Amino acid sequence: MLNSLRFPGAFSRICRRMYLEEALAALAFAMFLLTLSAQALMAHEFKAGAIEIDHPWTRATPAGASVGAGYLVLKNGGTTPDRLVSATAEVAQKVEIHEMSMKDGVMTMRPVAGGIAVPAQGSVALKPGSYHLMLMGLKQPLKQGAMVNGTLTFEKAGTVSVQFKVESIAAQGSDDGGHDHMTMPSGK
Numbered sequence: 486m487l488n489s490l491r492f493p494g495a496f497s498r499i500c501r502r503m504y505l506e507e508a509l510a511a512l513a514f515a516m517f518l519l520t521l522s523a524q525a526l527m528a529h530e531f532k533a534g535a536i537e538i539d540h541p542w543t544r545a546t547p548a549g550a551s552v553g554a555g556y557l558v559l560k561n562g563g564t565t566p567d568r569l570v571s572a573t574a575e576v577a578q579k580v581e582i583h584e585m586s587m588k589d590g591v592m593t594m595r596p597v598a599g600g601i602a603v604p605a606q607g608s609v610a611l612k613p614g615s616y617h618l619m620l621m622g623l624k625q626p627l628k629q630g631a632m633v634n635g636t637l638t639f640e641k642a643g644t645v646s647v648q649f650k651v652e653s654i655a656a657q658g659s660d661d662g663g664h665d666h667m668t669m670p671s672g673k
């Protein structure tokens with residue numbers, strides 16, 4: 486079946502191409518592993534009863550900024566719904582639970598009455614352009630790379646300590662399709 490002896494040039498070209506494709510595949514796989522481990526290094530999580538809190542983070546703030554925003558993913562592994570009812574952060578005078586939405590082409594945000602429901606066996610993401618924690622009355626600028634201590638209180642799972650990782654001032658979140666280009670008060 487092989488005419489490789491008669492067409493050594495064609496055969497070696499095919500071999501070379503296969504080798505290149507395999508090398509590319511291996512490279513792609515290596516990059517994939519690298520990305521995975523980078524994400525694993527960056528991610529951190531906390532537990533409160535049946536609730537898993539994935540990667541709480543906030544954005545670095547410019548000097549003089551009075552507010553910041555906190556983001557995280559809540560996963561409920563239990564069979565009963567729960568609810569995030571309040572939060573605190575050491576660096577903020579108070580933390581409100583906010584929802585951002587587009588209204589008449591303008592981004593607006595408002596406190597969420599009663600907190601955020603976390604459905605049984607479900608999850609909810611606090612992310613740019615959507616639900617978020619509003620850190621009000623910042624006592625100091627949030628510096629990239631720092632960890633901010635805080636708490637989350639759930640209706641059923643109770644209160645749990647968490648740490649928000651301060652990411653770059655331009656961070657948009659890993660899985661976010663939304664935008665958070667709101668002008669914050671004195672956030673220039």
Ligand SMILES: [Cu+2]
Nearest residue numbers: 583594617619
């Ligand atoms: Cu807000």
